Amino acid sequence: MDSHALHPWMLLTDWREDERPFLTLDLSAWPQTQPLAPLPPVPILAFGPASHPQAASADILIEAPITLPGFATAIAKTPRAAAVLVQLLRAIEGLAPERALPLESLAFAALQGGAEHAAWRAARALSTAPPPGTLHMRRDGATLHLLLNRPAALNAIDRPMRDALADAFTLAALDDTIACVKLRATGRVFSMGAELAEFGTTPDPVQAHLIRARTLPAHAMARRCAIYDIHIQGGCVGAGLEMAAFAGRLTAAPNAWFQLPETAMGILPGFGGCVSIPARIGRQRAAALMLSGKRISAQTALGWGLIDAIIDEPPANEAGTDQAGG
Numbered sequence: 001m002d003s004h005a006l007h008p009w010m011l012l013t014d015w016r017e018d019e020r021p022f023l024t025l026d027l028s029a030w031p032q033t034q035p036l037a038p039l040p041p042v043p044i045l046a047f048g049p050a051s052h053p054q055a056a057s058a059d060i061l062i063e064a065p066i067t068l069p070g071f072a073t074a075i076a077k078t079p080r081a082a083a084v085l086v087q088l089l090r091a092i093e094g095l096a097p098e099r100a101l102p103l104e105s106l107a108f109a110a111l112q113g114g115a116e117h118a119a120w121r122a123a124r125a126l127s128t129a130p131p132p133g134t135l136h137m138r139r140d141g142a143t144l145h146l147l148l149n150r151p152a153a154l155n156a157i158d159r160p161m162r163d164a165l166a167d168a169f170t171l172a173a174l175d176d177t178i179a180c181v182k183l184r185a186t187g188r189v190f191s192m193g194a195e196l197a198e199f200g201t202t203p204d205p206v207q208a209h210l211i212r213a214r215t216l217p218a219h220a221m222a223r224r225c226a227i228y229d230i231h232i233q234g235g236c237v238g239a240g241l242e243m244a245a246f247a248g249r250l251t252a253a254p255n256a257w258f259q260l261p262e263t264a265m266g267i268l269p270g271f272g273g274c275v276s277i278p279a280r281i282g283r284q285r286a287a288a289l290m291l292s293g294k295r296i297s298a299q300t301a302l303g304w305g306l307i308d309a310i311i312d313e314p315p316a317n318e319a320g321t322d323q324a325g326g
Contacts, residue, residue: 004072006044008034015040021079022072027052042079043086043291045071059086059287065300066292074264074292078116081263082291088274089283097222100275105212108270109205116266121200129153129197133161137168142179144172147316151187157239157271158195162217165243169220172227183230183247184316190231190256193238194271218272221246231313232256232298242273245280251311256298258306260290281306 006023008031023040027048036044036057045068046058055061062068075082088107092100111117133150146168148155157165172178185191202208213219221228226248233253236244241258244250260277262269269277269290278286281304289296301307 006040010040011036011038021082022075024068025058027055027058030054039090041087042083043071043075043287056284059089059284060291061284061288063288065296066288066294070292070294071288078263078266080114080116081111081266081268084111085263085268085274085290086287088268089278089287092274093278093283097218097272097275101216101218101222101272102213104268104270104272104274105209105216107274108212108268109209111267112208113205114266118266120265124196127197129158129195130156133158135161135164135168137164139178142177144168144178144181146181146183148183148185148191153195154189154192154235155185155187155240156192156195157243158198163215165217166215166220169217173220173223179227181228183228183244185233186316187234188315189234190236190244191238191240192235193240193261199265212270216272217243218246218275222272222275231311232258232307233313233315235259238262238269239271239273242269242271242276245276245306246272250280250307251309251313252298252301252307253312254298254310256301256307256310257295258289258298258301259293259295261293263290264293277306 002024004020004022004024006025020042022043022045025044025046027046032053036054043060044058045060045062046055047062047068050061084107088104092103130153133153136147136149138145148161150156150161172181202211225246228247229249230244230247231251232244234255235257237259238261241260260269260273268274285304298307298310302310
């Protein structure tokens with residue numbers, strides 16, 4: 001018997017002494033009328049027919065390009081982050097963004113103060129952050145053009161850039177004469193996520209949560225998601241993907257790729273991604289991206305619904321136009 005296999009009688013057992021980091025579910029052997037309830041407090045990885053009546057209750061339905069061994073390895077490295085992540089995704093499924101975002105932040109704060117994230121920070125070599133990023137902004141009629149400009153750091157989002165994004169998104173939320181917000185990025189990648197050199201600079205998790213409540217760009221962006229038009233080139237990682245997934249229209253170049261590495265850092269996506277990404281691809285595929293940490297291609301992202309189209313759009317330059325001069 002697989003020691004990680006889930007059986008119906010387990011749903012009524014006491015989990016206090018059970019430290020297995022995940023459980024697997026063979027849907028072909030699970031009774032169709034047996035609900036997956038109450039769910040254990042760890043990830044449930046299901047395989048078998050997706051048409052099974054209980055399939056939607058699992059945290060993940062295993063599918064290519066991510067395999068069961070890949071999930072097992074990733075979860076075993078940071079089991080607490082994995083457990084908190086799936087419990088959060090279960091709890092906020094179907095909630096409006098304004099109700100779900102504070103819960104994401106609280107879960108992030110809990111992990112931020114935990115041993116797994118502390119171990120990740122301790123293992124990292126100290127680094128100096130590149131120069132601060134800028135957000136170029138111009139208006140053309142009813143369209144607001146925004147440009148991430150920190151190519152030396154692969155457009156990693158630092159505090160100045162985060163605050164500028166929050167200000168721009170707040171303007172778009174308040175000004176109903178803005179009918180479209182076009183967000184692009186300079187350089188060969190859209191964004192490699194949040195600036196890692198800033199992790200741990202606010203050691204008090206409660207204070208960090210309160211800062212996010214005031215400054216997280218997703219709060220303003222979520223109020224008018226439909227007006228956002230975002231295009232991805234190259235890498236789109238972590239916070240960059242979490243932000244982009246809120247857009248009403250999200251396109252990507254053929255060379256684009258997507259990744260959410262946060263659980264390997266002992267935390268979870270805390271830039272709004274636990275809200276934005278399930279809204280696009282569903283809770284199970286969102287959990288698959290987050291728990292595995294694997295990259296997916298533009299083609300896979302299109303098939304999953306993470307992006308709306310693949311378009312070979314020229315990268316923007318620092319003037320906010322494409323490099324062909326348009």
